Amino acid sequence: MTRERLWPVVLAGWALAAAVLVLVSARAIAHLWFPDPDDAMRLAQVRDWLGGQSWWDVSQRRLWDGHFAMHWSRLVDLPLALMMVLLDPVFGQALSTRITATTVPLLTLLAVMALGAELTRRLSGMEQAKSAVLLAPLSVPLLYQLRPLRIDHHGWQIAFALLAVVALVGRPDRRSGAVMGLALAVLLTISLEGLPVTAAILGVAMLAGALVPARREQALVAIWTLAGLTLLLHVATRGPAMFSPACDAIAPAWIAALAIAAIGSTVPMLPYRMPLIVRLVMLAAAGGAALATLAAISPQCLRGPFAGLDPFVRRFWYENVAEGLPVWKQVPSWAAMTVGFPITGLIGGVLAWRASTGEARIRWTMLLALAASTFALSLLVIRTGATANALALPGGAWALHAMLTRARAVRMLPKRIAATAGALLAATPGLAAAALFGFAPAATVRGAPSAALTRPPCDGLHEIADLAALPTARLFAPVDITPQILATTTHSAIAGGYHRNLAAIERAMATFMADPATAHRWVLESGASYVVGCPGPNETEMYKQFAPNGFWARLERGDTFPWLRPVVIRNSPVLVWKVVR
Template sequence: MAFSGSKFSTAQLWAGFLAGMIFLSVVVVSLLRGRFGQPGPDGDDVMRLVQVRDLLAGQGWFDLHQYRLGPDGGTLMHWSRIPDIPIILLTGLFDLFLPQDMALAWAISVWPPISMLILLGGLLLAVRNIGDGKLLVFTFIVGLFILLGHFRFLAGSIDHHNLQLGFLAVAVGAALDRQAGSRNMVLSAIMLALSVAVGIELYPFVAVLCAFHAVDWAWRGAEIRNGTVAFGSALAGAIAICFFATVPQAAWGTVYCDALSIISFLSLAIGGGGLALCAAFLSGRGRVVRFAGLVAVGAACGVLFMFQGPQCLGNPLDVLTPDMREIWFDSIIEARPMFDQPGGRRPFVAYAMGPSLVALGVSIYGLVRRRDVRTDLMFALLQALALVLMMYQTRFYVFGSLLAIIPCAAWARDAFDAGRREGGQRAGYLLPLVLSNPTLWALPVMLVLPSPAPAIGEERSCLSDETRAALESVPPGMILSDANIGAILLEETPHSVMYANYHRDIAGISASLEAFSLPPDQVPALLEKNQIDYILFCPNAGENTTFQQIQPDGFLARLTAGEVPTWLKPVRPGPENNSSGRLYRVIPQN
């Protein structure tokens, strides 16, 4: 939709001011937290930095092994190289006038705030396709509530989630074009293909958006023929480029359900190409024929999964043993279901779900009133999916909050217009703004159920100066420690770690949990088998309490109780700080 006139010019100024505040908020918060040159607090940010450093040090583009993680030569990571690209490019730019280490520090500091511009561009695109100047202003007001100082865009937050949010915003913004113009459809398809290539978190949203475009064409036919052909062709072409540019030739025939592989490549290529062919040749036929064409394309994709990757139709966590799921995976808070959060995080549940519930209600109400069926249906489907996924894993709330911005802004715009028409209740638009603010959802819960004071991070307390000095004083070797500091040890030291919070390290996770559970006298044989040189004990690690409860006579529980076995020798005298890590050398038993 094109805009003109002084009113929209004023709206553009206000929207630009609000967008600038959103962008500046992540810059200011980053500076206040003093994170310049450091990876974010999330272990995935730290591991991303390790991966980038390995690439800069000469590891191959197609080689995604983390050779210092896990036993037997390391672990093949499921991550994509695509999020590494902007960091590498910025490092190369800064390297022209800075040492490489400093250039990399600048790159990981400036890239996350810059990536916020992709998301803001997606919101602007959405408004241009469905709204007017008032919607533009309200979009960035609601966006300010939800995106202010967003943790995924702070300096050092270099994992792939910032790109995923940006890709989703642009894909949805382009998909909102009611006329399904070719340029918007191509842009949406490219963003969806990149989303699949970057990580599996967006796979369900990609599936819904692809199905939406397909059904939209089957219903409307020749009216959107060109746009649908462009969408399907671009989807197939973009995923092919991503596949051949990031997947090594040796893995072209291997099925991975947790990363871009032959199964995800072929499903999008067949689905996109099939949709393009249907639109090209069946657009002039009746709806029954068009829907039959879609059924044929869907059947082809179904056959592909049945014969090529049936395991990808199940729960991706089925590869984990029951012990790994109960002891290790369930301890990862963001991987827990939304209503399975620790008691002190009840305000977070309200914060995370509030805007999505409002947006879903607004979209369903719009469908009932037949206000803008296409737009409301798209957001209703996406929000319903986001809420379902939150029930599976908490981490999906960030996508639901992002998708809530446009519906909540549309409600505020409609309330504003209604107040103007009726000559009263001109402040009626404040209610939608209040209900779209996640902080105001959390506030009542905080008053009723006060949250405990935040404790110092386990990682920071364990890796004290004394512990770091002990780690530097010994030759590089394999360390068995708590999973939450595994990535930090890889980033800050030359040592290897037995396990960290990465599900592909099945052998390392399994061996570590077994060592923690066994009686102390049976552990040395397992350590020798896995060539473990050191034990780093973190007094505040959550695993300590877990094993005290489930295996009170096991090695970790006894070590937590202060019983150091004779086959462990302290590298240095115990630190004065009770929360500091204790590094022990494993004494060979032969």
């Protein structure tokens, strides 16, 4: 019998999802209306690299004093840069940018759908894999990270986490171990945000190796591949800065900890007779030794990259970055969209585990451990929710297939239709939440009720491109619109929301909330030629809420100052003032 192929189903499902996403996003694509400031900054980073900035230099030269430090990896820049190099000569830079910013996220969506379907096929079978193809583009958190213009690193994190899990539940041999280690090494190099997910996947692989002798070779190859490739990728992407300490990106301390973990895990994974308790104790000791190594080399890293934030920056910047906050600090609708499908996936996974035996039950056990881990992580840090939704696909697909099978057995047509609709609704609770409560991925600013707008608001910040009408200069701008300024104009600015530059963030935000005399002094010190802002977004509304008589609040309501001369950009809601020296 000819084995049915999965890829035609994946391609058909992806093509339909991609077409819908492009149609829905057409206006945003036309105006480069990025979903998040990080996407605009990613575009600026790639263009700077193509413009001659070193592969090893990811600092932002157009911010602060020209050495605005960034912790990002160049790996995510590669597919974007490749498409731009190929398309710029054919379509011109403006159209090439839009094609690239649309195509790359959709290709990442294809990778996630294919990997999710393959993961489901390995656990359940072809019919459930087809259900996974249907469910993936119905997950709101997945779509948010994989839609057009979402060119930052989160989509690739999901894809490589899925690749590692697909390898984990596959044939337990050297090849799958190498693929797992490679995927995790890329995941960590892209961003250290992937460390908790990496630890969970590696931990499950090690526990499975301790319990099941046939899985020890896979686990051992995985951890050594991870350690070795992480070192190689670090050298390749950091170059002369490879020895610099860091808590927010791969650095020598993290590499040393991985090496110690690999060394310590070798003996308990060897195929010798050994009591299970001894293997488990040795694995725990290897983990403890890795933590001790990190503590000895970079003890500050145990507190996390945000431990040193001063109270001002923590209150007005960090606590308003929605993706880093727990689920209980999110807009209720977005919280429901994020956790709904993982719960369905866990329920379906448990039912599938109960119905399975032998090797299939081992695979479901590993998947359930990872699905539960990422679900717990998503409660603490909402950005993990997309990965949790991806790992919920096998359980959700099993549950949907089971419900649809029962629905098809109903004889009466009205009842069968109702049962089918109920099955789809139960399998996609996040989509139901989006329909009921609306799509609102960002946390609202906390504090006093928002003051009434006194000027026409900016609509999604794409109007920031109107600033290109000004002569190239340094702009004193709010933190959240600065990446859009860099991506769509030739201007420089003061600060973006990137935590290695706390002094710049504090100066920019404090200036807009300061009294006008203090703001005057700080603007002059910055060397800015213009002060700019956008009525309406959360950041400028926050300035009005917490400083109703501060610099921005007075500017927006029309107060004048002798050192600022209003500049009107025709048909634009962006507010601009020329600094008079």
